């Protein structure tokens with residue numbers, strides 16, 4: 001009996017001393033495993049007389065039960081402690097300051113757009129906006145594109161599938177605007193002249209190479225007032241370009257062109273120097289095509305409810321991404337849309353330096 005008591009207190013002491021689950025398992029094997037100390041005692045029962053077995057058997061079984069229960073108890077305790085330790089080590093204190101990460105930057109397209117808005121705002125233009133998804137009327141018809149005219153195809157338009165009317169007939173199909181001239185139409189239809197707006201925004205055409213992407217950005221300008229002529233247009237654009245390229249003056253030329261919504265229409269070239277690796281505006285002997293413009297076509301004024309005998313106007317449209325590339329020396333337009341963080345870290349702008357007329361553009 002004394003042996004049993006000693007063994008019990010030994011085993012219980014070992015259980016209590018087991019520091020982790022592996023040590024506890026070793027104690028279990030040593031006591032209750034195949035060749036364990038308590039298992040060994042159980043095996044001696046067979047050789048005992050029935051009386052002996054009665055007393056000894058009960059005592060040995062009690063010892064086994066006590067050891068089993070102590071082990072289970074300790075195991076649960078150790079497991080709980082292990083979980084607590086893990087939870088404690090894995091806590092996340094959301095009130096701590098965030099670790100340093102690379103700062104975001106303003107995308108060159110947005111920077112360029114902000115610069116353009118700052119310059120035109122100073123010249124008295126308001127910013128007007130319209131939807132990216134528009135209809136045939138605002139993108140083409142009101143802008144004097146004749147029905148079925150190839151110019152509609154020239155714009156490489158992304159059309160949506162036509163919706164179905166309640167009577168089963170085909171409803172008009174919407175499109176992704178191919179230019180922000182849609183905003184000219186919306187402005188003329190909702191405001192009375194004099195009008196002086198720019199329409200910055202995203203535009204879409206099914207085109208993709210080093211100088212064209214399916215999504216790009218335009219800033220379009222529109223002025224409607226009495227007695228407006230091409231001299232006003234030329235001064236506005238030259239003043240804008242000199243400020244944008246941060247030179248004292250630029251030399252420009254109008255080249256005759258065709259747009260259905262302007263008459264006369266022109267493309268404007270700016271004098272530049274291409275002799276080095278990069279294009280320099282404001283010097284040199286080359287010309288660079290930079291934008292489309294013209295006097296608003298009387299049909300467009302009429303379609304928007306403005307009397308062309310009373311009011312005239314000019315409009316111009318330019319590619320924001322392209323102007324950004326020229327100003328900041330990027331070789332491929334597609335990079336502008338690739339979301340490569342290394343490219344953005346190199347070409348991006350500080351969010352704290354918003355372009356404005358007082359402290360400068362870039």
Ligand code: PHE
Nearest residue numbers: 179181292293294315316317
């Ligand atoms: N909407 C023309 C384009 O996207 C640009 C333009 C605007 C030309 C206004 C003339 C006048 O190509």
